[in-house]
Amino acid sequence: MVNTLFSKRIHVSETFSNDQSLVLICNDALECAKTLPTNFFSLIVTSPPYNLGKEYEQRSSLRNYLSQQRPLIHELKRALKHNGSICWQVGNYVEDGEVFPLDLYYYDLFKSEGLKLRNRIIWHFEHGLHCSLRFSGRYETLLWFTKSDNYLFHLDPVRIPAKYPGKLHFKGEKRGQPSGNPLGKNPSDIWSIVAQDWERGIWEIPNVKANHPDKTEHPCQFPVELVERCVLAFTNDDDWVYDPYCGVGSALIAAAKHGRRAVGCDRDQAYLAVARERLQKLAEGTLKLRPLGKPVHVPTGREKVSQRPAAWDAEKVLL
Ligand SMILES: C[S@@+](CC[C@H](N)C(=O)[O-])C[C@H]1O[C@@H](n2cnc3c(N)ncnc32)[C@H](O)[C@@H]1O
Numbered sequence: 001m002v003n004t005l006f007s008k009r010i011h012v013s014e015t016f017s018n019d020q021s022l023v024l025i026c027n028d029a030l031e032c033a034k035t036l037p038t039n040f041f042s043l044i045v046t047s048p049p050y051n052l053g054k055e056y057e058q059r060s061s062l063r064n065y066l067s068q069q070r071p072l073i074h075e076l077k078r079a080l081k082h083n084g085s086i087c088w089q090v091g092n093y094v095e096d097g098e099v100f101p102l103d104l105y106y107y108d109l110f111k112s113e114g115l116k117l118r119n120r121i122i123w124h125f126e127h128g129l130h131c132s133l134r135f136s137g138r139y140e141t142l143l144w145f146t147k148s149d150n151y152l153f154h155l156d157p158v159r160i161p162a163k164y165p166g167k168l169h170f171k172g173e174k175r176g177q178p179s180g181n182p183l184g185k186n187p188s189d190i191w192s193i194v195a196q197d198w199e200r201g202i203w204e205i206p207n208v209k210a211n212h213p214d215k216t217e218h219p220c221q222f223p224v225e226l227v228e229r230c231v232l233a234f235t236n237d238d239d240w241v242y243d244p245y246c247g248v249g250s251a252l253i254a255a256a257k258h259g260r261r262a263v264g265c266d267r268d269q270a271y272l273a274v275a276r277e278r279l280q281k282l283a284e285g286t287l288k289l290r291p292l293g294k295p296v297h298v299p300t301g302r303e304k305v306s307q308r309p310a311a312w313d314a315e316k317v318l319l
Pocket residue numbers: 027028029030046047048049050056057218220221222223244245246247248249250251265266267268271
C-alpha cells in the first residue's frame with residue numbers, strides 16, 4: 001500500500017513555499033540552492049552529474065568540475081537541518097582510460113564544510129558496460145554525511161531478514177532464547193548483490209536500465225528503491241527532502257511514497273515534465289516501480305539466454 005501525502009490529483013508547485021508538499025524547480029542547482037531556507041531539509045539526496053559529457057552536462061577538467069561543486073555544497077549544508085543527512089551518490093570520472101573515483105574527491109569537499117561521514121555505502125549492480133582494458137565496474141558509492149553528531153537514524157524500517165533467524169543464545173540468562181531481532185538485521189553498508197537478497201541478507205538494488213520498471217528516457221536515473229532506504233532511515237513523516245539534480249524525480253517519488261514532502265531542482269524542463277508525470281502516476285497508483293526489497297530475478301538455467309551456446313564447446317572439440 002502506497003502511503004502518500006496526496007490525493008489523486010496532485011499539485012506540484014514550480015516555486016518553493018513551505019505550505020506545499022511537492023515542488024519542482026527549473027533552475028541551475030547552485031542558483032536554486034541559494035533561494036532555499038536555512039536549517040530546513042531533513043535529507044538532501046542526489047546523484048550529481050559525473051562530468052562525463054552526458055547529454056545534460058559540459059565536460060571540463062576534474063579540478064574545474066569540483067571547484068564548481070564547492071559553493072553548492074556550502075549552500076546545501078546551510079539548507080540542511082541540524083539533525084539532517086546528505087546522501088551523495090556518485091561513480092567514477094574517467095579520463096584517457098584512467099579512473100577517478102568521485103567519492104574520494106567529494107569527501108574533502110564535505111569534510112571541509114564540517115560534515116561528518118557516517119557510511120560509505122556500496123551500491124552494487126549486476127549490469128553495465130563490459131570493459132576490455134580493466135575490470136568491468138559494477139558498483140557506485142553513496143556517501144552519507146550528517147551535519148552534527150545528533151542526527152536522525154531509524155534502523156527498524158530498513159532492517160532486512162536475518163540469514164539465521166532461528167539462532168539462539170547458547171549461554172547466560174537468555175540461553176535458549178532467540179538471539180536476533182524479530183524485525184531483522186542491520187542491512188550493512190553494501191546495498192548489493194542479487195541472487196536471493198533475502199536469503200543472503202544483502203540488498204540488491206538493480207541498476208536502472210532497460211526492462212527495469214522505473215526506467216524513463218533519462219540516461220542516468222537512480223532507482224527509487226535506493227532513495228527509499230535513505231528516506232526511511234534518515235527522515236520522519238512529513239519531513240522535507242531535497243534533490244538539487246533531480247532529473248526525472250526519483251528522489252521526490254521515494255519521498256512522496258513514504259509521506260514526506262520534497263523539492264527537486266533540475267535545469268532541464270523535459271526531465272521535470274517526466275518527473276511531474278511520474279508523480280501524478282504515483283498519486284493515481286499507476287506508476288510502475290520495483291517494490292522495495294523485491295529480490296532481483298535470478299535465472300533458473302532453463303532460459304535459453306542463460307545457457308552456454310553449444311557452438312562454443314563444439315569449437316573446442318575441433319581444435
Ligand atoms: C545523474 S542525473 C540525476 C538523475 C536523477 N537522480 C534521476 O533519478 O532522474 C543529473 C541531473 O542533473 C541535471 N543537471 C546537470 N547540471 C545541472 C545544473 N547545473 N543545475 C541543475 N541541474 C543540472 C541534469 O539535467 C540531470 O538530470
